[in-house]
Amino acid sequence: MREIQQKTSRVSSTQQQQASGVPFIQKQSKQQTTAQATGMTRTTFDQEVNTRFGITTVRNGTMQDQVLSVQRYSRGATLPTTIPGWQSWDPGSQSPKYDAILAGIQDLANAFGGIPPVQSISFFHSAYDYSNGNYIQQPNTGADYSAGILNVYHQFDSISSFPVARSTTATTAGGRPGAPIPALNPHQSGRQTISHELGHGIAEAAHLANPNVFQDFNLAAGWHNGHLYDAGNTQVQSDLSQGNTPGAQFEITAANWNNPRWIDQPMSRYAVSGGQSEDFAESIAAFAQVPSVLQARAPRRYAFIQSNIASWRAHLRSVTAQAGGGASGNPVRTRSPQPPRRD
Numbered sequence: 001m002r003e004i005q006q007k008t009s010r011v012s013s014t015q016q017q018q019a020s021g022v023p024f025i026q027k028q029s030k031q032q033t034t035a036q037a038t039g040m041t042r043t044t045f046d047q048e049v050n051t052r053f054g055i056t057t058v059r060n061g062t063m064q065d066q067v068l069s070v071q072r073y074s075r076g077a078t079l080p081t082t083i084p085g086w087q088s089w090d091p092g093s094q095s096p097k098y099d100a101i102l103a104g105i106q107d108l109a110n111a112f113g114g115i116p117p118v119q120s121i122s123f124f125h126s127a128y129d130y131s132n133g134n135y136i137q138q139p140n141t142g143a144d145y146s147a148g149i150l151n152v153y154h155q156f157d158s159i160s161s162f163p164v165a166r167s168t169t170a171t172t173a174g175g176r177p178g179a180p181i182p183a184l185n186p187h188q189s190g191r192q193t194i195s196h197e198l199g200h201g202i203a204e205a206a207h208l209a210n211p212n213v214f215q216d217f218n219l220a221a222g223w224h225n226g227h228l229y230d231a232g233n234t235q236v237q238s239d240l241s242q243g244n245t246p247g248a249q250f251e252i253t254a255a256n257w258n259n260p261r262w263i264d265q266p267m268s269r270y271a272v273s274g275g276q277s278e279d280f281a282e283s284i285a286a287f288a289q290v291p292s293v294l295q296a297r298a299p300r301r302y303a304f305i306q307s308n309i310a311s312w313r314a315h316l317r318s319v320t321a322q323a324g325g326g327a328s329g330n331p332v333r334t335r336s337p338q339p340p341r342r343d
């Protein structure tokens, strides 16, 4: 419930910001975390993100940094300089979390031929919102991205997964109709989160390339007045093209999103509950991580992305494709040997 409220407000804020021309901001939700003592060193990570992607700043955020960050999300309001109970987060001198972040960026670069113009990566323990005079911790937020600034929170690598395939009447997820949704290990989860966040950066690039891109996306995906309808249905297509509200029997909700009866199937519950901007970011992440699944489940979203890449690329930072990206054929979403660890 809290998640839904949080996401609803993000969507609303995003729409306002898009309308006003202010850079828009989104967050990805998540669940659990883990810490390990292996993986890439911080020194290597800092060097790699710089040399591969032109990201010049990597830092462990201070409380003052976070105040400024929350201020940006509050559209510039001046906020108190102290966040009660604030704590820092340092992923460490060596951590597999660095590998996951680097791989998530590379996956996106391989799929799109560039990345959004990320300037900095900052690590914070938790996200905060500011409302009614108080800083409110947002433990379900894993990362956020806006206008070149990527914030990564300590639980970014325990987000739920995409389904493994198109939902059919022959597949079940937890005893219900729909394609199975595997648990992800932290590396896979973190990688997906980073691709999702940079998907919001792709949205910014897409908006620069075409100010009407979200109207086009709404038509392709089936969004109308904040509700999602099955865009694969010809009656829905007809209604949407005329600006009419499709019938309620065609509405895809957070409760039925994985049902095989939909022709164009969204990639996750969050893609529905989060609104059009989260659907967009989830579709981008899927395009980078599991393109064949996106194509099978949501051919209209897949085709929309394919047909726009060339124009979006003009607003991306060029990078060199390297091995290890999901779109290059390396499977990144496999069944975890065990559920994500909880602590």
Ligand SMILES: [Zn+2]
Pocket (backbone or CB within 6 Å): 026, 027, 028, 029, 196, 197, 200, 277, 278, 281
């Ligand atoms: Zn998001």
